[in-house]
Amino acid sequence: AQSVSQHNHHVILSEAASLELGCNYSYGGTVNLFWYVQYPGQHLQLLLKYFSGDPLVKGIKGFEAEFIKSKFSFNLRKPSVQWSDTAEYFCAVNTGNQFYFGTGTSLTVIP
Amino acid sequence: DTAVSQTPKYLVTQMGNDKSIKCEQNLGHDTMYWYKQDSKKFLKIMFSYNNKELIINETVPNRFSPKSPDKAHLNLHINSLELGDSAVYFCASSQGGARVGKLFFGSGTQLSVL
Numbered sequence: 001a002q003s004v005s006q007h008n009h010h011v012i013l014s015e016a017a018s019l020e021l022g023c024n025y026s027y028g029g030t031v032n033l034f035w036y037v038q039y040p041g042q043h044l045q046l047l048l049k050y051f052s053g054d055p056l057v058k059g060i061k062g063f064e065a066e067f068i069k070s071k072f073s074f075n076l077r078k079p080s081v082q083w084s085d086t087a088e089y090f091c092a093v094n095t096g097n098q099f100y101f102g103t104g105t106s107l108t109v110i111p
Numbered sequence: 112d113t114a115v116s117q118t119p120k121y122l123v124t125q126m127g128n129d130k131s132i133k134c135e136q137n138l139g140h141d142t143m144y145w146y147k148q149d150s151k152k153f154l155k156i157m158f159s160y161n162n163k164e165l166i167i168n169e170t171v172p173n174r175f176s177p178k179s180p181d182k183a184h185l186n187l188h189i190n191s192l193e194l195g196d197s198a199v200y201f202c203a204s205s206q207g208g209a210r211v212g213k214l215f216f217g218s219g220t221q222l223s224v225l
Contacts, residue, residue, distance in 0.1 A: 034152060038214060044146075044154045088213050099148075099199060099219040106213070 004093050006102035013081050014110050021076040021105050023065075023091030032094040033074040035065055038104075039087045047089075050074065061085070083111045114138050117202045117217035124192055125225055132187045132220045134202030141206055142166075143185035144214070145177060148199040160185050189222075197224045 005024045013019060025031065035047040048059025055067040065076045074091060086109045091102040117134040124130055136143060144167075145157040158177040159167035165177070174190040189196060199219045205212035 032152075036154065043144075043156045044214065046151075046153050049152055090214075090216075099201070099216075101216040103215075104213060 004091055004100045004102040006089075006091055006105045008105045009103070010106045010108070012108045012110065015083055016080045017109075019076070019078040019081045019085070019107070021089055021091075021107070023074045023076065023102060025072050025074070025091075025093040025100070027072075027093065027095045029095060033065070033067060034092040034094070035059065035063070035074075035076050036090045036092060036101075037087045038090065044090065047076070081107070081109050083109045085109050113217075115202055115204055115215050115217040117200075117220055119220060120218065121221050121223075123223045123225065126192055126194060128192050129188070129190045130192060130222075131189070132200055132202075132222075134185050134187070134217060136183055136202075136204040136215070138204055138215060139206075140204040140212075140215070141182060142204060142212070143179065143182070144203040144205075145185065145187050146201040146203060147171075148201060148219070150198075154201065158185075158187075192224045194224050197222055 003026050007022045033050040036044045037047050038044050047063050048057050050057045050067045058064045063078050067074050088104045088106050090104045093100045115136045142161045144159045146154045148154050157171050160179045162182050163179045176188045179185045199221050201219050202217040203214045205214050
């Protein structure tokens with residue numbers, strides 16, 4: 001069965017530190033890839049998405065992600081985090097008509 | 112075992128029909144949700160139930176009616192289906208009542224209205 005793995009369950013960083021959240025999926029075919037963010041007490045927002053083309057995708061709020069097909073990965077990065085980035089981050093993979101969410105990574109940014 | 116399961120995965124139907132999508136969670140969560148994913152992949156909240164009571168009802172047509180027989184189930188019934196209802200619908204659950212806790216998602220139901 002297809003799956004999406006987010007190996008970092010809980011990440012704690014100080015402000016201005018760099019961020020990289022891992023996302024790996026298990027599907028050999030064509031995929032569309034997403035990162036969603038859930039701020040405390042709020043619903044999901046789309047951070048960025050990859051369908052095709054440049055594997056380095058830039059999203060909102062300074063986030064970017066790189067699709068590495070050979071590694072089945074779509075890691076999320078931000079050069080310098082802010083306290084307001086404290087949230088749950090979900091990776092999601094779309095294969096055909098199916099959507100699979102990772103279990104999420106909780107990011108806490110300490111001022 | 113799947114934590115949040117929704118059925119069916121695919122639903123193809125004609126305009127004007129009535130259809131239901133079922134959702135069940137075995138996480139013991141108090142709150143369940145229905146989201147609609149639009150063509151740009153944004154997820155929009157439609158409904159939220161906490162302990163079988165409706166707590167969020169965003170602006171959706173009243174042809175959409177959620178039903179929660181118990182806190183582990185939240186079904187979505189759609190009357191008089193229209194072309195614009197075609198989308199992927201996600202069920203989710205969380206712990207936390209009115210304040211949205213960490214969400215756990217089902218795998219989605221692809222609805223195609225012909």
